[in-house]
Amino acid sequence: MIKKWGLAFFLSMSAFSAHAAAEGIVTTEERAIYDATTNEQIGRIMPNVYYETLYDTTKQFYVQVETATGYVLKDEAVQPADLQVRTPKNTMVTIATNGETTFYKGTDFREKLYVAAADRRFFVTNETNDYYEVLLFGQAAYVKKSDVREDRGIPVLLYHHLLRDRENENYRNNSTVDPLTFIIQMEYLKDAGYETITLDDLYAYINGEKNISAKSFALTFDDGLSTTQRYAYELLKAFNFKATNFIITSRIPPVERLFDPSTLQFLSLKNMNSMRDVFSFEGHTHNMHYFMTGSCGALVCGTAEAVAADIATSLAVMPHNYFAYPFGQHKEETTRLLKRANISMAFTTRKDYVHVGEDLYRVPRIDVQRSMTFPQFKALFE
Template sequence: MLVLLLFIMVLPFAEKAFATNTVIQVNEEATVFDNRSGSLVQVGTLSAGQTFEVTKDYGANWWQIRWGGYYGYVEKRYTTVVSAKNYKNTVPAVAKIKDYIVPTSVAPIYDNTGNKLVQFATLSEGVRFPIYNRMGNWYGIAVNGRLGYVHSNFVVEEKGQDTTNTNTNTNTNTTKPPVEKPTTTPHPPSKQNGYIEAVENVILYDFRREKAMAIATLMKGQQLEIVDSMDPTYVQVRWGKSYIYAEKSKVKIINTPSYKNVGKDNAMKNEYFIPISANSEIYDKATKALQPFAKLDTNRRYPILRKEGDWYVTVLGGREGYIHRSKIAIDRGVPVMMYHHLLKEHELGRFKNVSTTMTDVQFAKEMTYLKSKNYETISADELLRFMRNEITLPAYSIALTFDDGLLSTREYAYPVLKNNGFKATQFLITYRNENSNDGQIFNYNDLQALSRQDMTNMQDVFTYGSHTYNLHDLVGNKGKMLLIPYHEVVQDLQRSIAIIPKAKAFAYPFGQYNANIINAVKEVGFTMAFTTKVGYNNPYDDVYQIKRLSSNQQTTFEQFQKMVLPYAH
């Protein structure tokens, strides 16, 4: 909140013109804010992977873009400057505003210039936005000079008086119908309400990660409620607080379902189960005889609606499904492993039985186990998106982290991780890395830091976060970070980011922090922070207090196996 207030206070003075045609690419979904009220109000979002031209640069933290008849502001940390835009449908800004749309819920905005609709932004509920043109059931709107379409089911139309848009050029020819597009590029199709019935067993996919995830299989002849069918290839159904998709070619649209057990997807709690049996069907219990209608994946988490005796109830596509408690385990969240220093047994010396050191043999054995059980090592960014409930992750997901940026990770962790196809995050004390010589020879009697060259050479396995620039020290039992003025903490973290500018993750030295430290971490632009608190991580948990687990010389292999399970054994 402090950062946002500072933004509002300095906005009139921080403004400077930016080179025309500067284009940004959104790295992850970014919020668009309106500051005209004196506080920041969310008016929409920009989708990951999409490009937009900016109108002005507002210093270190903000871009200004056109947003309807005024301006919106986007945080730079979610973007990258790129050489060119990736869209075709450029339009002149609207010079005369007559009518508006007002979303009745979050309204997706689509680009229709390709073979399928692509969402590139959203409008927030209740935000008035001028209409550029109409096309059947769709409203065309000019989003920062880009033509987008919003379906009428998401909005209401509002008539208004002519208003000159000072955020435009002088083009007033806005009532002319759009040029008819070639038939090879379809117009946005109209939404079809109703239900789908599977004409064969059909897989339901989640597309929110880079790779499509199969969530469940709808059995032949079974039905689910449609949320939307605008895409020419897929039909959208609700799943918890998100959506999954069935191929249109494998379903038929019907008006009335034969099932009665309607469920409310949005009523889901923040509790999940994981199927642990190959017999993972969910049943319709509205009739006397149990009728399976979908099969769940044993490497997925499913939201729990409620528990009835020995049965757990979930909802898929607006339909309640029951699964027996003997077939599931209660999800406890994503484990994040914390490692530091690795040595061979004969090299331990003064590090024998030190909790932050383990042997290379033990580490290799743990990684081999994860590989044998098909664990997926997720990035810090994917963990962040999971905790924001923006994506789901396989049940057997794990994040691997290394604190202190030690050279022993080059010797003993990197080869093992690379051989297993694993990814991990290193938290660096960047002053030490900055002052380490390239090509240094490993000395197991010392604690050496990775050099910049080491970091570059290992970026196919490691991403890098911050462990401060030079605040990883204890004064008595207290971390130095807790004992210095706030502005000095911020300055140190800014120096750290200067060395690893892509860093979005931070780890608290010695696991010590307080509210001021969290604010400093947020202020300099970190989107998440890791603690040494023991536990697992779930959607809606605090992303600035991420819990971790550790393995050391005293950890048995059996203890490690139980530790990394996504559910209590």
């Protein structure tokens, strides 16, 4: 079943508003559509078809396409035009294209409206057994269900400790993954054509500000363990993958130590600075990564004053915009304190995919554990 999102979020977006008369363009020849943030070509528009525009600059017309915006270059073949536009139905789901995919003006699938590249996401306004209706350029467009797939959202993977089985004497728990397993997983994603996105990208996607390919994922590590440098850094650099490490700032050592797999060792500031071409570093509390009472973490069971002070200290040691809850635990007061500290987004350990309109302070992640088999890992992406 395709996930439905909060209607209020989408109706607040300008492209989904009703217009008495919309400004737009008509082109006499096929023209490329480019992503407004990456400038990559993501599709083509058809000649003699109306396309609503959001705004224009001296060189581009900007349009609503996929889940955010794109643009077409201004030239002699592209002319301004007007058209009455209806309001879409109040049902929003998302799909992704399988390959280069044609969207049509009608359900007879005769007149082309738009040709999208592979693995692009679109909001759906209606559906039947045979086709989806989407809103493109301020008007209804139709795509055959056989040409697209349900979009589950963006997976945000979560890892902790990487340690070889033969050297792992003390940490044979589900949070410790053998580096060989990690290599196999990353090689699979690279070979399958997946690319990483940064948390800045994810934040923009959630807010409806950026188009993200359906072959994208985010990669995160919790706790700031030194094994991320030892076993993950060079591989991710070779694959041009980006990742985020959530740091417990009280555990940052003043100096580096020789590697010792029998103990937990953490990244120094020098280590972090040497990894910034691959990793970004965000917050995981200063000193509240422990259970205070039974299974209740300090971030939840501590006083509001103590939590606020801890967040402030963490930010002072290492400025950051994003945050991961220790053990995934949080409550309303926790999110309130993070907002007050100008933290923009916070991550849980709730297993799910990330969608446009997600609660920015309860972003889900998928914990990749030692017990996860390779078929189970593949199933996250298939």
